[in-house]
Amino acid sequence: MLPVSADVKTSPVQKANFCSRLFVWWLNPLFKIGHKRKLEPDDMYSVFPEDRSQRLGEELQGHWDQEVKRAQKDSHEPSLMKAIVKCYWKSYLIWGMFTFLEEGTKVVQPIFLGKMVSYIENYNPTDSAALHEAYAYAAGLSTSVLVWAVLHHLCFYNMQRVGMRLRVAVCHMIYRKALRLSSSAMGKTTTGQIVNLLSNDVNRFDQVTMFLHYLWVGPLQAVAVTALLWMEIGMPCLAGMAVLIILLLLQSCFGKLFSSLRSKTAALTDDRISTMSEVISGIKTIKMNAWEKSFIDVISRLRRKEISKILKSSYLRGMNLASFFAVSKIMIFVTFITNDLLDNLITASQVFVVVTLFEALRFSSTLYFPMAVEKVSEAIVSIRRIENFLLLDEIPQLNPQLPSDGETIVDVNDFTASWDKKSGTPTLQDLFFTARPGELLAVVGPVGAGKSSLLRAVLGELPPSQGQVSVHGRIAYVSQQPWVFSGTVRSNILFGKKKKK
Structure with missing residues (x-):
C-alpha cells in the first residue's frame, strides 16, 4: 500500500468547459499520448475527489446505518436496496430522463424519413414550398441523429459512472465489515464468500446501471411506436407488436431463471473458493500424505457443478442475443404479411416508416430490455447476499x-x-x-x-x-x-x- 504521490495528474475534466464535457474533448491529450506510445500507469489521471472510495463508502454507509436503525425501530429487516436508492436516486433519475429523450429521438427519425420519401414520391419541380419542407425534414433528421449520438454516449458514460461509484462504495462497506466481524459471525461466513462478494457480486452493479432504465423506457417507446404505426398502416401493425409482446413475456420467465441460476452459481462459487483456500493453507499436509489426487477430484467436482450452472445461464443469454437479431425482422415480416392478407395498399414512404420504426425498437426492446431483465435479476441476488453479510454481528466496542x-x-x-x-x-x-x-x-x-x-x-x-x-x-x-x-x-x-x- 504505497502513499499517494504528490505529482499525480489531475483529470482535465475538472476544468473542462461545456463543449469539452459534451463531446469528451478532454480526453484528447491522453489519446495523443497513446498514439505516440503505449500508455503507462503514470499517464492516467487521478480519481475525482467525489469518486474516492472513502467518500463514497461513508456516504452509502450512512444511509445503511439509518436504514438499520429504522428497521430496528419498526421491527422489520433492513433493506440494502432502500439504502442504495436513497443514496443514488437523484443523479440516476436525471440520466434516466436523458435516456428517455435519447430514445425519443430514435422514434422521431422515421417520421422525418417518411416525409422525405413522400416528397420524392410526389415530386413536383414547380412546388417550391414542398422543396423547402423537404429541406426542413432533412435538417430535422440530421439534427435528431446528432442529438441521439451525443446523448447516447453521454448517458452510457454517466450511467456507468454511477455503477462504478456504487460498486466502489459497496466494496468499501464489505471491507469495513470484514474487519469488524465478531468470532461468532466468522463462523457464519468464509474467506471464499467474502472474496466472491468482492470479485463477482459487486460487478453486477456496473452492468445493471447501464440497462436498468430500459425497463420503463423500452415499453414506453413500444407504445409510442405502436401509435405511429397505427397512424401509418392501421390494423396490421398489431400483428407485429404481438410478436414483441410474446417476447416480453418470455423475458419475464427468463428473468426468474437468471435469478435462480445466479443464486445457485454464487453458492457453488463460494464452496469452490472456500475449498481452494483450505487446500492452499494445508498444502504441506496434502503433499506429505500424497492426497493431491483426492483433493483434485473434490475441486474438479465442485467446478463442474459451477460450470453447469454457468452454461445454463449462457444458453439463456444466447437466446436473448438471438432474439435481438431475429425479432425485428420477424415483426416486419408478420406486419407486411398481415397487411397483404387484408388487401391493403402500401406506399414506399409507408414501407420506409414501418421498417425504421421497427428498427427503432430493435435495441431498446429486443436487446437492452432483455439485458435489463437479466442484470436486474442477478443484481437482486447479489444485493441479498451482500445484505446478509452486512447484517452479521460485529465486535462491540467494549473497551474504550x-x-x-x-x-x-x-x-x-x-x-x-x-x-x-x-x-x-x-x-x-x-x-x-x-x-x-x-x-x-x-x-x-x-x-x-x-x-x-x-x-x-x-x-x-x-x-x-x-x-x-x-x-x-x-x-x-x-x-x-x-x-x-x-x-x-x-x-x-x-x-x-x-x-x-
Missing part, C-alpha cells in the same frame, strides 16, 4: 481507550466471559490482574486454557458476562501468525501513511 495515567496500562477486574453462552461453561472466569508500564507479564498454560481468549478480551473482541477490562493509553497486538501484504518493508510499516522525519 482511557487516557494514560502512567501507572496502569491494562486492568482486568473480576472478568468472566464465554464464546458460547449456551454452553454454560465460561471460557474465562474470575480474572484479576494489572499490567503496568515497564513490566513483562507472561501468561502460561496448556492448549485450550484460554490464553488467546484473554488477549481477545483485552482487545475488546470477547464480550464479558461480568466484570470489566480497562485499557489506559495505546496498546499494540502482535499476532501469533504474522501477516504481510505484497509490498516493501517500508510500505508494510507505514501502511499508506506519510513517514515522519
Whole structure:
C-alpha cells in the first residue's frame, strides 16, 4: 500500500468547459499520448475527489446505518436496496430522463424519413414550398441523429459512472465489515464468500446501471411506436407488436431463471473458493500424505457443478442475443404479411416508416430490455447476499481507550466471559490482574486454557458476562501468525501513511 504521490495528474475534466464535457474533448491529450506510445500507469489521471472510495463508502454507509436503525425501530429487516436508492436516486433519475429523450429521438427519425420519401414520391419541380419542407425534414433528421449520438454516449458514460461509484462504495462497506466481524459471525461466513462478494457480486452493479432504465423506457417507446404505426398502416401493425409482446413475456420467465441460476452459481462459487483456500493453507499436509489426487477430484467436482450452472445461464443469454437479431425482422415480416392478407395498399414512404420504426425498437426492446431483465435479476441476488453479510454481528466496542495515567496500562477486574453462552461453561472466569508500564507479564498454560481468549478480551473482541477490562493509553497486538501484504518493508510499516522525519 504505497502513499499517494504528490505529482499525480489531475483529470482535465475538472476544468473542462461545456463543449469539452459534451463531446469528451478532454480526453484528447491522453489519446495523443497513446498514439505516440503505449500508455503507462503514470499517464492516467487521478480519481475525482467525489469518486474516492472513502467518500463514497461513508456516504452509502450512512444511509445503511439509518436504514438499520429504522428497521430496528419498526421491527422489520433492513433493506440494502432502500439504502442504495436513497443514496443514488437523484443523479440516476436525471440520466434516466436523458435516456428517455435519447430514445425519443430514435422514434422521431422515421417520421422525418417518411416525409422525405413522400416528397420524392410526389415530386413536383414547380412546388417550391414542398422543396423547402423537404429541406426542413432533412435538417430535422440530421439534427435528431446528432442529438441521439451525443446523448447516447453521454448517458452510457454517466450511467456507468454511477455503477462504478456504487460498486466502489459497496466494496468499501464489505471491507469495513470484514474487519469488524465478531468470532461468532466468522463462523457464519468464509474467506471464499467474502472474496466472491468482492470479485463477482459487486460487478453486477456496473452492468445493471447501464440497462436498468430500459425497463420503463423500452415499453414506453413500444407504445409510442405502436401509435405511429397505427397512424401509418392501421390494423396490421398489431400483428407485429404481438410478436414483441410474446417476447416480453418470455423475458419475464427468463428473468426468474437468471435469478435462480445466479443464486445457485454464487453458492457453488463460494464452496469452490472456500475449498481452494483450505487446500492452499494445508498444502504441506496434502503433499506429505500424497492426497493431491483426492483433493483434485473434490475441486474438479465442485467446478463442474459451477460450470453447469454457468452454461445454463449462457444458453439463456444466447437466446436473448438471438432474439435481438431475429425479432425485428420477424415483426416486419408478420406486419407486411398481415397487411397483404387484408388487401391493403402500401406506399414506399409507408414501407420506409414501418421498417425504421421497427428498427427503432430493435435495441431498446429486443436487446437492452432483455439485458435489463437479466442484470436486474442477478443484481437482486447479489444485493441479498451482500445484505446478509452486512447484517452479521460485529465486535462491540467494549473497551474504550482511557487516557494514560502512567501507572496502569491494562486492568482486568473480576472478568468472566464465554464464546458460547449456551454452553454454560465460561471460557474465562474470575480474572484479576494489572499490567503496568515497564513490566513483562507472561501468561502460561496448556492448549485450550484460554490464553488467546484473554488477549481477545483485552482487545475488546470477547464480550464479558461480568466484570470489566480497562485499557489506559495505546496498546499494540502482535499476532501469533504474522501477516504481510505484497509490498516493501517500508510500505508494510507505514501502511499508506506519510513517514515522519
